[in-house]
Amino acid sequence: MIWRSIYKMAHEKLAEGVFAINKPYGMSSAQVIRDCQHHFNPSKLFAPLLAADRALREKENRYQQRRRTHAKRDINVKIGHGGTLDPLATGILILGVGKGTKALHDFLGCTKTYETVVVFGASTDTYDRVGKLIKKGDYSNITREQVEEALNSFRGKFQQMPPLYSALKMNGKPLYEYAREGKPIPREIETREVDVTELELTEWYEPGTHNHRWPTEEAEQAEKNVVKSVWQVAKNQQDGTTSTEEAATLIPEVVEKEVKALADHESNKRAAEERVDELVSEEPAGKKRKTETGAAEPMMSGALKDKKGKDKKQDKYAKNRGLDLAPPPPSPDTPFPWEGKGPPAAKIRMTVTSGFYVRSLCHELGEKLGCGAMMAELVRSRQGEFVLGTDNCMEYSDLALGEDVWAPKIQKALDLWNNKDKAGKAQAVEPVVKKEEPKTEEVKTEEIKAEKIKAEEQPAGEVKVEESAPVKDEETVKTEPETKA
Numbered sequence: 001m002i003w004r005s006i007y008k009m010a011h012e013k014l015a016e017g018v019f020a021i022n023k024p025y026g027m028s029s030a031q032v033i034r035d036c037q038h039h040f041n042p043s044k045l046f047a048p049l050l051a052a053d054r055a056l057r058e059k060e061n062r063y064q065q066r067r068r069t070h071a072k073r074d075i076n077v078k079i080g081h082g083g084t085l086d087p088l089a090t091g092i093l094i095l096g097v098g099k100g101t102k103a104l105h106d107f108l109g110c111t112k113t114y115e116t117v118v119v120f121g122a123s124t125d126t127y128d129r130v131g132k133l134i135k136k137g138d139y140s141n142i143t144r145e146q147v148e149e150a151l152n153s154f155r156g157k158f159q160q161m162p163p164l165y166s167a168l169k170m171n172g173k174p175l176y177e178y179a180r181e182g183k184p185i186p187r188e189i190e191t192r193e194v195d196v197t198e199l200e201l202t203e204w205y206e207p208g209t210h211n212h213r214w215p216t217e218e219a220e221q222a223e224k225n226v227v228k229s230v231w232q233v234a235k236n237q238q239d240g241t242t243s244t245e246e247a248a249t250l251i252p253e254v255v256e257k258e259v260k261a262l263a264d265h266e267s268n269k270r271a272a273e274e275r276v277d278e279l280v281s282e283e284p285a286g287k288k289r290k291t292e293t294g295a296a297e298p299m300m301s302g303a304l305k306d307k308k309g310k311d312k313k314q315d316k317y318a319k320n321r322g323l324d325l326a327p328p329p330p331s332p333d334t335p336f337p338w339e340g341k342g343p344p345a346a347k348i349r350m351t352v353t354s355g356f357y358v359r360s361l362c363h364e365l366g367e368k369l370g371c372g373a374m375m376a377e378l379v380r381s382r383q384g385e386f387v388l389g390t391d392n393c394m395e396y397s398d399l400a401l402g403e404d405v406w407a408p409k410i411q412k413a414l415d416l417w418n419n420k421d422k423a424g425k426a427q428a429v430e431p432v433v434k435k436e437e438p439k440t441e442e443v444k445t446e447e448i449k450a451e452k453i454k455a456e457e458q459p460a461g462e463v464k465v466e467e468s469a470p471v472k473d474e475e476t477v478k479t480e481p482e483t484k485a
Contacts, residue, residue, distance in 0.1 A: 117356050
């Protein structure tokens with residue numbers, strides 16, 4: 001019976017392959033996958049795929065079944081992504097379904113096109129508008145021509161420094177932790193080679209003509225000094241003015257006076273968090289109070305309880321933990337964090353290789369101009385062959401409109417992928433036939449002269465035999481047997 005089901009599924013068209021979705025703002029890539037599974041699992045489109053997986057599960061022995069964790073025992077539509085996208089960003093997120101997940105690794109090394117908005121006049125610890133303000137600069141004389149001139153140094157291949165304060169780790173430890181503790185950096189900060197094949201300033205926003213702005217939260221002075229010291233190490237390393245040994249000892253010397261102040265700040269912050277933690281319950285599942293049905297009462301990790309021990313806010317199946325990870329863009333009514341018209345901004349489009357940090361480019365552009373800058377918006381408009389607004393990329397909002405809306409779009413995108421994949425395989429095995437180049441008049445004239453000379457030199461009485469047409473490869477030629485006179 002099981003083999004009949006497998007045979008039937010093998011001859012039934014399964015919805016598998018690769019497509020793209022336009023990821024919304026503030027959502028993690030993992031949350032997009034969870035939402036897709038929520039809509040795909042009960043759908044008609046993916047029912048044959050789930051039935052095929054279920055038939056294969058039934059064929060497993062007990063040992064294979066026991067190896068699966070409880071989470072993996074549930075049968076869901078298998079989905080993966082071809083490169084994560086920051087919650088602050090929107091745009092192309094490549095998803096693989098079923099056997100399409102095996103092709104996702106190929107997209108990690110492909111080129112990508114981004115569009116970002118840069119706001120000048122300030123820098124943050126995370127290089128974007130959701131971080132804490134570290135320093136401000138004079139932006140009164142910044143012009144479009146200056147920015148376009150500065151962009152020239154970011155074209156082509158170069159070594160890029162990743163976002164230091166928020167991202168870089170050494171020996172499993174964030175770089176800024178070494179500065180906070182007054183310890184030397186264990187080795188030179190690692191850079192990576194990137195290639196910017198296209199870089200263009202597409203729009204220029206004069207002061208007072210845009211709604212982009214800096215964050216309102218400003219870092220403590222001790223935090224500012226720590227971040228600036230890390231930036232200084234990176235700058236000296238890039239400029240080649242500091243050796244590895246000097247870079248390793250620079251941070252402790254710079255932040256030695258700030259360590260105590262920062263430690264006091266962290267201690268006060270920790271004490272405040274502990275007072276809040278007294279209201280937080282994270283009891284093990286076995287100790288949780290059970291309901292009348294015998295099931296453990298649902299509890300959100302970190303949820304606040306009232307005096308009776310009941311949850312103030314229930315977790316919605318813990319499936320929305322990847323939502324609202326970035327603060328919403330400021331509304332036009334929000335007061336600006338500056339006096340006067342404020343700083344200029346620019347929209348920049350770039351095509352880059354894998355591993356490129358757009359926020360690093362925004363930060364380094366501000367450093368080069370001497371005024372500071374941060375990333376305010378980010379859109380990934382293309383990754384490989386997937387482009388926003390085309391048939392192989394669907395809108396995330398289509399999921400809420402029902403299967404009648406999103407299923408035809410996904411099916412079309414999967415068909416495009418599978419047909420392209422088949423065409424690529426056929427082209428790989430098809431023999432290449434070289435086309436003969438047309439002969440020029442000079443070549444034809446030379447051939448005629450050679451034929452005349454050959455005819456004049458031919459001995460009398462000899463019969464000239466015309467050459468037959470060239471024989472194609474693997475073609476068999478049959479000749480008539482000779483007859484004697």
